[in-house]
Amino acid sequence: MENSQGYRGETDVFNECHFCRFLRGRTNIYGLTVVSSKIPTCFPCSPEFPSHRYASMPSRPASSKEVRRLQTPRQHAVVASTNEVTALISAEGYWSTLTIPLNHETGKLEIISVDAFERTVDRGFHMVTNFIIAITTFNQTSGSRTTTILEDEYKSYSLQIYGASIAPSAYLEETLFKIGGSCQIINLKAAPMQLSHTTVTLNGKSQIAIILCAMDGAVHVYLEEATSGEFFEVDVEEFFPVLGRMATAGLKYAILFFSPSCHVLFLDIFDEGDTRVVAAGSQSGELHMAVYHRDKMVNGLSKRILGFVSGSRLCSITTKGLNSLTVLPESNQHDSVLCSHVLDVDWDGECELLVGTYGRQLLIYKRIPGTETQYYIFWRRGFAYPIYRLASLDVNRDGLDELIVTTMYGVHVFQPNFDKAQERLLEVLNYIGEMKLKKRGLLEKKQTMEKAEMEEKMKVDEEKREVEREKVETEKIGTEEAEKVETEKVETEEVKGAEQGTVESVFT
Numbered sequence: 001m002e003n004s005q006g007y008r009g010e011t012d013v014f015n016e017c018h019f020c021r022f023l024r025g026r027t028n029i030y031g032l033t034v035v036s037s038k039i040p041t042c043f044p045c046s047p048e049f050p051s052h053r054y055a056s057m058p059s060r061p062a063s064s065k066e067v068r069r070l071q072t073p074r075q076h077a078v079v080a081s082t083n084e085v086t087a088l089i090s091a092e093g094y095w096s097t098l099t100i101p102l103n104h105e106t107g108k109l110e111i112i113s114v115d116a117f118e119r120t121v122d123r124g125f126h127m128v129t130n131f132i133i134a135i136t137t138f139n140q141t142s143g144s145r146t147t148t149i150l151e152d153e154y155k156s157y158s159l160q161i162y163g164a165s166i167a168p169s170a171y172l173e174e175t176l177f178k179i180g181g182s183c184q185i186i187n188l189k190a191a192p193m194q195l196s197h198t199t200v201t202l203n204g205k206s207q208i209a210i211i212l213c214a215m216d217g218a219v220h221v222y223l224e225e226a227t228s229g230e231f232f233e234v235d236v237e238e239f240f241p242v243l244g245r246m247a248t249a250g251l252k253y254a255i256l257f258f259s260p261s262c263h264v265l266f267l268d269i270f271d272e273g274d275t276r277v278v279a280a281g282s283q284s285g286e287l288h289m290a291v292y293h294r295d296k297m298v299n300g301l302s303k304r305i306l307g308f309v310s311g312s313r314l315c316s317i318t319t320k321g322l323n324s325l326t327v328l329p330e331s332n333q334h335d336s337v338l339c340s341h342v343l344d345v346d347w348d349g350e351c352e353l354l355v356g357t358y359g360r361q362l363l364i365y366k367r368i369p370g371t372e373t374q375y376y377i378f379w380r381r382g383f384a385y386p387i388y389r390l391a392s393l394d395v396n397r398d399g400l401d402e403l404i405v406t407t408m409y410g411v412h413v414f415q416p417n418f419d420k421a422q423e424r425l426l427e428v429l430n431y432i433g434e435m436k437l438k439k440r441g442l443l444e445k446k447q448t449m450e451k452a453e454m455e456e457k458m459k460v461d462e463e464k465r466e467v468e469r470e471k472v473e474t475e476k477i478g479t480e481e482a483e484k485v486e487t488e489k490v491e492t493e494e495v496k497g498a499e500q501g502t503v504e505s506v507f508t
Helices: 172-177 241-257 418-507
Strands: 014-021 032-037 074-080 085-091 094-100 109-122 127-139 157-162 183-188 192-202 205-214 219-224 231-234 264-272 275-282 286-293 303-308 313-315 325-327 337-343 352-357 361-367 375-382 387-393 402-407 410-416
Touching: 032 387, 032 402, 074 109, 074 387, 085 172, 085 410, 094 172, 109 192, 109 205, 127 172, 127 192, 157 192, 157 205, 183 231, 192 219, 192 264, 205 264, 241 275, 241 286, 337 387, 352 387, 361 387, 410 418
Parallel strands: 032 109
Antiparallel strands: 014 410, 032 074, 074 085, 085 094, 109 127, 127 157, 157 183, 192 205, 205 219, 219 231, 264 275, 275 286, 286 303, 313 325, 337 352, 352 361, 361 375, 387 402, 402 410
16 A cells, blocks of 8 residues: 655654764664663763763762662663663653773673663562673684584673672662672673563562573573572573474574574564563574463463564564564665664554664654554654664653664664644643543533432332321221220120110119
């Protein structure tokens, strides 16, 4: 279907409010993650906001006894370039940019991917909450990147996990600046790709698992030992059967044909209620999907749907699996598609599709009204460099999600169009006002009807009581009349008896 709607200008939907350039290096498609945390923040708004960047604590924060954890988690962004990790810490009306010291020697390690999460673990006598950052690295001093999946040892690559064993701090900024003091290094035998995390159930308890995609064709899962805080690898098939089968098939295929066809480059896990959807994209362009009932995941009950995806396509997995695909307009005209995202950009209750390309184009697609899977370009914007990752979060806590775009050399922060937001807010407020009036009218009508019903019921009850009173009165009168008749009868008999006695006495 041709697009008859056209697309909006660059300022109709989002306005770019800041660009944060990496101090060193460049990023890739695995260099951005959004993390939720209940740890409070303490940095005030810098006079140089938003261009100011913190590399250390500017002053000593208040005592932890004066600080309480937040009731509702707040979202922050963590971005990695090849040589540094930067955090955008959200605050009221602003955000703080922190360069996180990981104690790396400049030029020796190259960061490949990053992930972050907050978790609470039972240490035996008490519960401990930590903010954890995980990165994968390449040791540039160890030799060449070239390797095969058959090597026994390959220490050029490593998974580094920060913050799991460090004492919790009162504030998030303080936590991040000392997180480099707690690091677990796990050597990897193959080049790492995407880092992510999810929750799994082990021995009846839910815990967070770190998930790593690697170039050996396997997806690696790491769990934490509760007492020591050390992470260890577990069998992926125990928790994600489809990923285990992919790894087995990929290894056999790689040995026979030396092909990376089943190497998982990107993995997404979506939970909704008791259902878990696992989608894995491989290097060959295949998209693997599994739908699990979470209570039966360990038993391996799944539905596996295979398809081949070339370009940017849309499919409804809940109704048709991967059998019915829709090609998004122009998505194959701007070089490779590197990232995608889902966000309700115009607050109409329906999410739009965001696509970022190597051809430096950000495309936002909106569904054509009256159709199920037909979309048109709602908004677009060009950039100076390829777009590697898209995310959304309320980084300044104004109630509206900002759009975070990472390109080759930095992070772009886009704010929603405030005029459009105001218009939409007024529409919603007017709608709420109308609904309140309607609800009030219905409530008053209901109260009037209930009052009328109550009055009618009271009237009926009163009539019943009146009938009952009349019945009682009638019965009372009848009883009195009967008693009177009986009395008169007795008196008559007595009179007759007396008269008879008198007559008898006369004759006698």
